[in-house]
Amino acid sequence: MAxxxxxxxxxxxxxxxxKTVKVEGKSIHxxxxxxxxxxxxxxxxxxxxxxNLNHFIMVYVNNEDIRLQxxxxxxxxxxxxxTLLPAMAGGEDCxx
Amino acid sequence: MEMSLPFSRPWPAGKTAVAExxxxxxxxxxxxxxxxxxxxAHAREEAPNECCGxxxxxxxxxxxxxxxxxxxxxxxxxxxxxxxxxLLSIHEETEAKGWAILGIYHSxxxxxxxxxxxxxxxxxxxxxxxxxxxxxxxxxxxxxAFSIRDGRIEEKQVVIxx
Ligand SMILES: [Zn+2]
Numbered sequence: 001m002a003x004x005x006x007x008x009x010x011x012x013x014x015x016x017x018x019k020t021v022k023v024e025g026k027s028i029h030x031x032x033x034x035x036x037x038x039x040x041x042x043x044x045x046x047x048x049x050x051x052n053l054n055h056f057i058m059v060y061v062n063n064e065d066i067r068l069q070x071x072x073x074x075x076x077x078x079x080x081x082x083t084l085l086p087a088m089a090g091g092e093d094c095x096x
Numbered sequence: 097m098e099m100s101l102p103f104s105r106p107w108p109a110g111k112t113a114v115a116e117x118x119x120x121x122x123x124x125x126x127x128x129x130x131x132x133x134x135x136x137a138h139a140r141e142e143a144p145n146e147c148c149g150x151x152x153x154x155x156x157x158x159x160x161x162x163x164x165x166x167x168x169x170x171x172x173x174x175x176x177x178x179x180x181x182x183l184l185s186i187h188e189e190t191e192a193k194g195w196a197i198l199g200i201y202h203s204x205x206x207x208x209x210x211x212x213x214x215x216x217x218x219x220x221x222x223x224x225x226x227x228x229x230x231x232x233x234x235x236x237x238x239x240x241a242f243s244i245r246d247g248r249i250e251e252k253q254v255v256i257x258x
Binding site: 085090 | 146177178
């Protein structure tokens with residue numbers, strides 16, 4: 001069962017320059033595992049040191065934010081489109 | 097279930113900003129006056145919170161065709177984060193038009209128009225220009241532009257046109 005993953009610029013280099021990749025997986029979790037297997041280097045960009053999804057990476061399944069669904073456990077169907085986008089964010093240094 | 101907003105936990109540690117500013121910026125960012133005016137008006141409307149938004153246009157021309165008022169999901173005077181759902185829809189619209197996200201703007205309501213270390217650490221769009229509107233001097237808002245890549249800041253000259 002394959003889904004399409006659309007990559008932002010900062011992740012395309014990990015996939016050898018590809019804008020989209022086809023990946024197997026029945027959940028976001030499985031898809032991310034397979035992304036790392038196919039293209040080493042994804043995991044370190046997608047997850048923090050504790051293994052949680054990086055808060056500055058947005059993940060959408062067919063245009064729905066997975067954080068408003070079941071997060072990493074969000075289930076997938078054949079042909080689903082997953083879009084990864086980095087946050088557009090910033091702020092002052094005073095207030096970490 | 098992952099529900100928390102991006103800023104609810106400590107920010108990731110990262111490199112410190114290294115400013116590499118030259119006296120005269122080598123590259124420029126052309127910006128029509130109407131967009132500059134809209135950005136300043138947006139910053140004033142949102143104050144004391146930071147405003148944020150996107151400038152997009154044809155990828156190969158570098159000319160801004162549309163300004164998107166961002167929704168700052170943080171609604172904060174010290175943070176900005178464009179609402180994730182809005183970010184996706186703007187991204188889809190620009191892709192469909194064959195546009196690029198040329199600029200990402202936000203405001204500094206009481207500091208100068210220069211990227212903070214946090215702005216640099218969270219600059220995940222290396223191909224876009226980061227524009228900062230400062231309202232520090234009440235009567236004289238300032239807009240400056242920077243490219244931020246791999247923790248390095250390079251200023252671009254904002255060239256105001258018609
Ligand atoms: Zn800032």
